[in-house]
Amino acid sequence: MADFIVPSTSKPESDAQARLRGPIHAKRHVRIICIGAGASGLLMAYKLQRHFSNFSLTVYEKNLEVSGTWFENRYPGCACDVPSHNYTWSFEPKLDWSAVYASSQEIYTYFNDFARKYALHKYIQTEHQVIGSEWNQQKGGYNVKVHDLKSNREVDDHCDILINASGILNNWQWPAIPGLKDFKGTLLHTASWDDKVDLTNRHVGLIGNGSSGIQVLPKIQPIVSKCTTFIREPTWVSPVQGLEQHVFSDAERLDFATKPGNLLEYRKGIERGLNGQFGIFLKNTKPNNDTEAYFREQMKEKLHNDYLEERLVPNWHVGCRRLTPGVGYLESLGKENVEVVYGEITKISEKGCVSDNGNEYPLDVLICATGFNTSFKPRFPVINHKGVNLQDVWKDEAQSYFGVAAADFPNYLIFLGPNCPIGNGPVLSAIECQADYFLKLVDRFQTHNIAQFAPRQDAVDDFIKHKNDFMTTTVWNDPCRSWYKQRPDGPITALWPGSTLHYIEALMELRLDDWETKYNGNRFAWLGDGYSQTELDPTADWGYYIRDNDDDEPFSRGRKLQILNKSGTIAANVGVNFAGGLDREEERPIQSKI
Structure with a gap:
């Protein structure tokens, strides 16, 4: 496809005027800024490089290195709760994972190696933190303000399309407990770990029994003199049946x-x-x-303690909070040097934590495994063409279109935005699906004289209503405390109303009737000077549509999907799941055969 570049000697002209001098679908230059060089940002850089030309891209990353949360999180026991061989891009396997649940260091190495293999660093500016963005009323696109952390100066940039790939689980926060700053011992947060702190033979306090706290305890328990772990609510902890931890042998x-x-x-x-x-x-x-039933049995067997069973086994449905394998966690709670304090911490003193039981627990080190700000509100101003800041629009509840864009914020795209399938199933396949969706929008923007594109407000409103209605049928709607929602009785803002496969199919095609598009000049200027792209390629077959038989790709959605999902090639995996799922055809439990 022909690139379209306005000669520098020409007088300023609109995109529509310039397109009349080129063929249909001529590719204008498109400038893209991506915020964050974690998994999503690296994938976007890879896919743009692989599929596009006549573009420029800068990925701004606040950290010293790429890989996002896997560079930042280095606490003892840090790992992913997704089996490691499937915490990779679908097209980029890793042969030598150490175990089913690999360490954060191994995952960091995977994404860092991915960036090096495909020479993605040329697009990336590390130690550059985006601090603001505002729509440019004269030429469109966004003026982006960046803080160069190395030189401590501000840098101004501009883009046609702004992509936020800053992630959801990397804006860590201290617990809102009175007196936190009064503590005289060593204070640590799992997401800002200090490797120089030695926990050997020290009395350590651990706040939190979410994913991070569950991973930390088994790692520190053998080396500390004592660990007092503070737990305020129950949670389901057990490896999903068929996906227990396993260290791969050299032979495997x-x-x-x-x-x-x-x-x-x-x-x-x-x-x-x-x-x-x-x-x-x-x-x-x-x-x-x-x-x-399986989780309840496993938890009781591993806890083997009536007091802990009564307090730690939930009375809400499995899955209301994110499931975690919790390798070794429940067993660690019963060790002699571990004390479980159940209830709220009312304050933190100079010596340690004061519980609502009235007791003070002196500590040498206090570890806060208290998670992240998961409000989805952008961490910098995003100001649209009407002067409205998305931070204000989303201050109470984040409402997006399919987790990828916000109504009335043109040319602004989001990885892992509100109500995408971040906890519904495999997450990296969902990120790939989002990247592919973005590429379709970029392609349309580049080959048409589009000035602005954004989801319609009525489309977002209808999606949110559908989502809210659907969520009443799910366990996520139970009154548990979860980062999936901002309050126990609030709307679910983190998850998609369906499975990951459901999401992939929903995003296979652009629903342009859900999008509001504005053009520079006549919307049909992209038709150009009357020539096709084929005629400009002397090596192309100018009679390519003449053939011996009908070999067209299918036009119906159903037939296309059957080709993509290789329908008919699997003997029986209807309703398969690792925990005794339901075969909808035969209505019988099925067990995994991995």
């Missing part, structure tokens, strides 16, 4: 590397199982009931 890793199809089939098996778990999140279904 060799098979992955040398036997054709071995690793691919293993990855596919896990992905099928992960995608077969969605029934767990629906109330009063056999998958949810069976999983809850």
